[in-house]
Amino acid sequence: MAEPDYDVIIAGGGMAGLITAASLAIFSKQNFRILVVDRNSEDEPGKKTSHGWICGDAVSKNSIDYLAKHTGIVYGKPEIEHEVDGVLVYSPDHKTKVLFDGKGYMLNRKLLPRRQVEDAKKRGVEFAFNVTVENVIAEDGWVKGVVGRSKSGEIFKKRARLVIDATGSASLLRSRLPINTKIQREIDRDDIESTGRYIYEFDKGAEDQTYFDPRYAIIHLDQYLAPGGYAWTFPKGENKVNIGLGYQKKALELRNKRFGRSDGLNELIDQYVASNPVIKNPRFPKSEADKGNEKGNWQVPVRRPNDCLVTNGYAIVGDAAWMPRPIDAGGIGPAIYASVILGRVAAEALEAKDTSEAGLWKYNVEFMRNYGYPMASFEVLRRYLQTLPNDDINYGMKHFLSEEDISLITQRRHPKFRNIELLNPAFLIRVASKLELAKGLKYTAEKSERLIEINLSFPEKPEGFEEWHKKLLAELYEAYQKFGN
Ligand SMILES: Cc1cc2nc3c(=O)[nH]c(=O)nc-3n(C[C@H](O)[C@H](O)[C@H](O)COP(=O)(O)OP(=O)(O)OC[C@H]3O[C@@H](n4cnc5c(N)ncnc54)[C@H](O)[C@@H]3O)c2cc1C
Numbered sequence: 001m002a003e004p005d006y007d008v009i010i011a012g013g014g015m016a017g018l019i020t021a022a023s024l025a026i027f028s029k030q031n032f033r034i035l036v037v038d039r040n041s042e043d044e045p046g047k048k049t050s051h052g053w054i055c056g057d058a059v060s061k062n063s064i065d066y067l068a069k070h071t072g073i074v075y076g077k078p079e080i081e082h083e084v085d086g087v088l089v090y091s092p093d094h095k096t097k098v099l100f101d102g103k104g105y106m107l108n109r110k111l112l113p114r115r116q117v118e119d120a121k122k123r124g125v126e127f128a129f130n131v132t133v134e135n136v137i138a139e140d141g142w143v144k145g146v147v148g149r150s151k152s153g154e155i156f157k158k159r160a161r162l163v164i165d166a167t168g169s170a171s172l173l174r175s176r177l178p179i180n181t182k183i184q185r186e187i188d189r190d191d192i193e194s195t196g197r198y199i200y201e202f203d204k205g206a207e208d209q210t211y212f213d214p215r216y217a218i219i220h221l222d223q224y225l226a227p228g229g230y231a232w233t234f235p236k237g238e239n240k241v242n243i244g245l246g247y248q249k250k251a252l253e254l255r256n257k258r259f260g261r262s263d264g265l266n267e268l269i270d271q272y273v274a275s276n277p278v279i280k281n282p283r284f285p286k287s288e289a290d291k292g293n294e295k296g297n298w299q300v301p302v303r304r305p306n307d308c309l310v311t312n313g314y315a316i317v318g319d320a321a322w323m324p325r326p327i328d329a330g331g332i333g334p335a336i337y338a339s340v341i342l343g344r345v346a347a348e349a350l351e352a353k354d355t356s357e358a359g360l361w362k363y364n365v366e367f368m369r370n371y372g373y374p375m376a377s378f379e380v381l382r383r384y385l386q387t388l389p390n391d392d393i394n395y396g397m398k399h400f401l402s403e404e405d406i407s408l409i410t411q412r413r414h415p416k417f418r419n420i421e422l423l424n425p426a427f428l429i430r431v432a433s434k435l436e437l438a439k440g441l442k443y444t445a446e447k448s449e450r451l452i453e454i455n456l457s458f459p460e461k462p463e464g465f466e467e468w469h470k471k472l473l474a475e476l477y478e479a480y481q482k483f484g485n
Pocket residue numbers: 011012013014015016017037038039040045046047048049054055056057058059131132133134166167168169172195196197244297298299300317318319320324329330331332333335
């Protein structure tokens with residue numbers, strides 16, 4: 001048996017890969033040889049595509065605090081560009097708003113990975129830049145390393161006791177996994193949002209805080225501007241913004257057909273920017289901190305996370321594991337929680353000389369209990385919201401959300417819609433024209449309770465997975481059938 005070159009190889013040095021590397025080094029007291037392999041050059045770490053570090057750049061203070069509490073890693077300026085008091089979600093008619101999350105930060109995604117790489121190096125992590133990983137080395141039902149190619153065309157082949165896949169939403173390693181595994185390899189096309197954004201500086205036009213407010217990250221729900229997704233105007237200062245949107249392919253096709261249009265992502269973003277009366281003379285920033293990162297498109301998975309995150313010698317994290325939250329496509333928070341947990345569990349597994357599926361299973365359990373448990377219910381809510389026209393979203397946000405629901409949403413919990421009283425005749429008469437909407441929302445709330453209960457009973461050991469998984473899928477498929485999606 002060939003000796004491994006490293007204890008751990010982390011494929012992909014983006015948000016998830018770099019935090020996992022740091023977390024592993026910290027929890028193992030730098031006891032293991034860790035290599036991060038990334039296709040970018042060393043002076044452009046964390047770059048998602050040739051068009052830049054494409055992201056909305058928003059992250060909650062809770063997530064950044066979690067990282068600091070568990071690892072001691074604290075970010076500051078310049079990687080944190082701006083602070084906000086929360087995320088405000090507006091109905092399509094701009095008449096109802098809901099505060100999502102508490103305080104948060106706007107990151108500079110180009111500068112943050114530079115800081116993360118330097119920090120990781122100080123903790124003994126090694127790097128192989130300019131290498132694209134193409135596949136895993138698999139033997140006897142185990143992942144034993146990775147194969148890839150350097151920019152100059154040389155074969156790169158390294159073995160490790162554990163391979164961590166953090167290569168983002170287009171992961172080749174996961175989809176090509178050549179061993180028997182509980183990890184799902186593919187995601188449905190309808191569970192992916194096509195997203196894009198511009199970073200602009202601008203002159204202030206009209207005063208209208210429903211369009212731009214330097215204190216709040218604003219989300220606009222609008223099935224015309226962002227079909228099956230949402231649009232965002234996130235402040236990066238008084239006169240600087242990260243502005244963009246995400247849509248579902250199927251929903252855009254329907255919208256284009258209905259309105260006789262042939263808009264694609266960039267047309268949609270241009271229309272969204274033009275519809276904003278506060279943003280006048282938008283132009284790309286000239287600063288070094290934004291250079292090469294002004295405009296770009298990429299994809300975000302908005303399903304629940306992969307139902308299993310580990311197999312023998314291999315684990316997935318971040319977008320490679322479909323971790324962005326289904327309801328708002330926020331993937332930085334989940335990547336932080338998962339990377340910290342994975343770093344700790346992997347350190348323990350290496351210490352115990354057991355990087356098998358069973359040895360890594362605790363990562364599944366702890367991520368589910370700490371973060372993942374409501375995600376299946378958010379997937380169901382997202383699927384339902386995608387079916388609603390603007391008029392229903394306006395009505396639902398105005399009439400069916402109670403104070404309790406708003407408080408639950410602020411804590412990122414599923415609304416209960418308790419003021420939808422389907423057994424009350426007076427209520428039924430009052431909402432007669434929106435009865436189907438009331439029933440649909442109530443259904444998502446009830447479904448959410450069952451899905452959360454199932455997820456909180458995620459099996460402690462791999463042996464219980466099959467039975468648990470059957471239960472989860474049965475519950476989910478019933479909802480998919482009901483919504484016809
Ligand atoms: C337009 C847009 C807006 C978004 N807005 C927000 C937001 O406001 N807030 C939020 O929380 N989330 C947001 N997200 C999601 C968030 O950006 C991601 O969840 C997050 O970046 C995931 O980090 P990651 O490390 O898993 O993947 P990535 O950031 O994609 O990093 C993957 C890394 O792996 C490298 N890599 C990929 N393939 C290979 C390979 N084969 N070999 C070697 N290296 C490879 C890449 O070059 C990159 O360095 C947004 C996403 C998009 C696209």
